[in-house]
Amino acid sequence: MAEPSILSVKGVETFYGAIQALHGVDLDVAKGEIVALIGANGAGKSTLLMTICGNPRARAGAIRLDGEDITALPTHEIVRRGVAQVPEGRRIFPRMSVLENLQMGATLAEPAHFTHDLERVFAMFPRLAERRDQRGGTLSGGEQQMLAIGRALMSRPRLLLLDEPSLGLAPLIVRQIFEVIGRIAREEGVTIFLVEQNAYHALRLADRGYVLANGRVRLSGGGRELLANAEVRAAYLEGGHG
Amino acid sequence: MGARLPSMLKDAGLTAFVAAALGIFIVGFRTVDVGRGLTFDYHLVDLAVAVVTIFFGRLGLSLAANGLRWPAMALGAAMIAAGVSPLQLPSGFLHWFVALGGVLLVIRGAWPWANDAMAAAAKSPSGVVLGQAGAKWSGWLLLAAAVAMPFTPFADQKTMDLGVLILTYVMLGWGLNIVVGLAGLLDLGYVAFYAVGAYSYALLSTQHGLGFWTVLPLAGMMAALFGVVLGFPVLRLRGDYLAIVTLGFGEIIRLVILNWFDLTNGPAGIGSIPGPTLFGAVFAETPPAGKQTVSDMLGIPFDGNHRLIFLYYIILVLALITNLFTQRMRRLPVGRAWEALREDETACRALGINPTNTKLTAFAVGAMFAGFAGSFFAAKQRFISPESFVFIESAIILAIVVLGGMGSQIGVVLAAVLLIGLPEWFRDLGSYRMLAFGLAMVLIMVFRPRGLVAHREPSLRLHPVKPGGSG
Structure with a gap:
């Protein structure tokens, strides 16, 4: 890691009531990287992503963004510091138009950038341009995912957090979405931290990856390296995604 | 279709039986005080007529539902004829009942045609243009009608009073629309803020001599x-939890007003509240000490109606301010955040919106307009007591917002006219007034389940898009 880390998670423990979901998780994301976090259902992947966003709060450990401790900040303050989130299940605004959804994404951005950023998102997702006056709830699953990513990009984030972008999408659409995520990192220089069940696609795209199991980091390494790892293959790839 | 007739008859018979079983206690007999004690007064003929009407009504509805529109409409026409005929029914209400049932049947029979025709008209090119023009101009037409109303020949005192009342509820509806329609926060205690506004003006004017225009803000x-x-x-x-707490808040405010005798005069209320002035002049026949009357100032003869017309325009302007403010807010970041919050709070957080501030501004702005309306109410009534601020008021305002179509401004106007106007026009029905009111509400929900105006206009467009095209 030549670049300094933009996100660093040290010894984070998160609880839901009395139940501990994360047991001292450490990980780092360097500037400009794509980092994937994979793991089975219930491993704590989404919990980690949500803890980074401050909801729920970490009970122990520290989360730093560019060296600043953000562990105790409320979500909207963390977002204000250049972290954008594509939440699990996309969570677009169903009764608002595509354009209004994107406008909501630009809440924290300079108003002067709006037109330019909108064109950028429309260039990346021409489907959204076609459907800009349609209500968000009437879009297909893939289009909604595009809208959720586009909405997150409207705030010009430094760090983009994606929670299961492939969830419930057809294989062809999944490939498109991952291709776009790669372009966002390469062309826009946005650092990406991605939580995925689809280990094959995620690790193929990622520079580095972490494997989470039962709330602990089990393995870490380069994306291709993990993809070739026998344990990873056995647990997350065999008989799974192709 | 003939094969279904026995089952339809059976169904209608069952409905009539249920109606008879329920009705025998409600309509069938009544206790009367004859001095020595209570005796029964029997109304079995009333009951019989009602049950027969219900039988045929149900039969007609089944016929219509099975595509037999003509028999259903014929049955409806027969019921109307029976209702308006000189036939001696035991009460005037039964005539209404039978005739209205017939009208409903005819409407139900003709409904599919009307629906098809509407759908076809909306799809035709001229229909689309007309629809867009209608949406654009209907608001202005309504406004023009509202402005011109006091100068029309039928603007007698009763109509003007009703106009002021409806406009007050339009304003309250628009205010609550910010909280419920835009921000999606179900508020069952909205009348509390109306009461705060009313008591603010009543107390500041009667005890500290402040005028309406000073107290309003x-x-x-x-x-x-x-x-x-x-x-x-x-x-x-x-959701539900928020509704319960706001309901409680509304009651707390009312109970405090009721029991804080030293400040609010308790259940006796506050009287002789001064009305609003026009540039310092009062609306009265003879001027109070040190004041000038409006008729003197303008050099016109005194007319009791002038005060009402003045009040009418005040509430019209206040309501319009509420509307313009809301329209403007929808285009500003905070207004957009309200709508986004209604859609998905988690997503709002993820986009950096502070939900705390967003909710508080929605509550505050909504309450502010209720406060304005409240002080207007106090100035108009000149007497207020806790009885004006009971839960049913909150419920009516909420019903206006929901029936109007959550978030729709013009829908609120239509619903206010219906919900406030109808019970006034139905006064002739006497004790059956609330029945008609309930029926109207049920009908709206059956035929327009998402409110009178369910369409939501986006607050942002890039450039006009041709209908059907992708622009």
Whole structure:
């Protein structure tokens, strides 16, 4: 890691009531990287992503963004510091138009950038341009995912957090979405931290990856390296995604 | 279709039986005090007529539902004929009942045609243009009608009073629309802020001699403050839980007003509240000490109606301010955040919106307009007591917002005219007034389940898009 880390998670423990979901998780994301976090259902992947966003709060450990401790900040303050989130299940605004959804994404951005950023998102997702006056709830699953990513990009984030972008999408659409995520990192220089069940696609795209199991980091390494790892293959790839 | 007739008859018979079983206690007999004690007064003929009407009504509805529109409409026509015929029925209401049932049947029979025709008209090119023009101009037409109303020949005192009343509810509906329609926070205690506004003006004017125009902004601020006070404890609540707490808040305010005798004069209320003035001049036949009357100032003869016309325009302007403010807010970041919050709070957080501030502003702004309306109410009535601020008021205002179509401004106007106007026009029905009111509500929900105006206009467009095209 030549670049300094933009996100660093040290010894984070998160609880839901009395139940501990994360047991001292450490990980780092360097500037400009794509980092994937994979793991089975219930491993704590989404919990980690949500803890980074401050909801729920970490009970122990520290989360730093560019060296600043953000562990105790409320979500909207963390977002204000250049972290954008594509939440699990996309969570677009169903009764608002595509354009209004994107406008909501630009809440924290300079108003002067709006037109330019909108064109950028429309260039990346021409489907959204076609459907800009349609209500968000009437879009297909893939289009909604595009809208959720586009909405997150409207705030010009430094760090983009994606929670299961492939969830419930057809294989062809999944490939498109991952291709776009790669372009966002390469062309826009946005650092990406991605939580995925689809280990094959995620690790193929990622520079580095972490494997989470039962709330602990089990393995870490380069994306291709993990993809070739026998344990990873056995647990997350065999008989799974192709 | 003939094969279904026995089952339809059976169904209608069952409905009539249920109606008879229920009706025998409600309609069938009544206890009368004859001096020595109670005796029964029997109304079995009334009951029989009602049950027969219900039998044929149900039969007609089944016929219509099975595509037999003509028999259903014929049955409806027969019922109307029976209702308006000189036939001696035991009460005037039964004539109404039978005739209205017939009207409903005819409407039900003709409904599919009307629906098809409407759908076809909306799809045809001229229909689309007309629809867009209608949406654009209907608001202006309504406004023009509202402005011109006091100068039309039928603007007698009764009509003007009703106009003022409807406009007050339009304003309250628009205010609550910010909280419920835009921000999606179900508020069952909205009348509390109306009460705060009313008592602010009543107390400041009667005890400190402040005028209406001075107190109006103060009352708004006071109500907004109460909105924030309510907002804080309910920030984490959603849906049903929020509704319960706001309901409680409304009751708390009413009970405090009722029991804080030293300040509010308790159940006796506050009287002789001064009305609003026009550039310092009062609306009265003879001027009170040190004041000038409006008729003297303008050099016109005194007319009791002038005060009412003045009140009418005040509430019209106040309501319009509420509307313009809301329209403007929808285009500003905070207004957009309200709507986004209604859609998905988690997503809002993820986009950097502070849900606390967003909710509090919605509560405060909504409450502020209720405060304005409240002080207007106090100035108009000149007497207020806790009885004007009971839960049913909150329920009516909420019904206006929901029936109008959550978030729709023009829908609120239509619903206010229906819900406030109808019970007034139905006064002739006497004790059956609320029945007709309930029926109207049920009909709206059956035929327009998402409110009278369910369409939501986006607050942002890039450039006009041709209908059907992708632009």
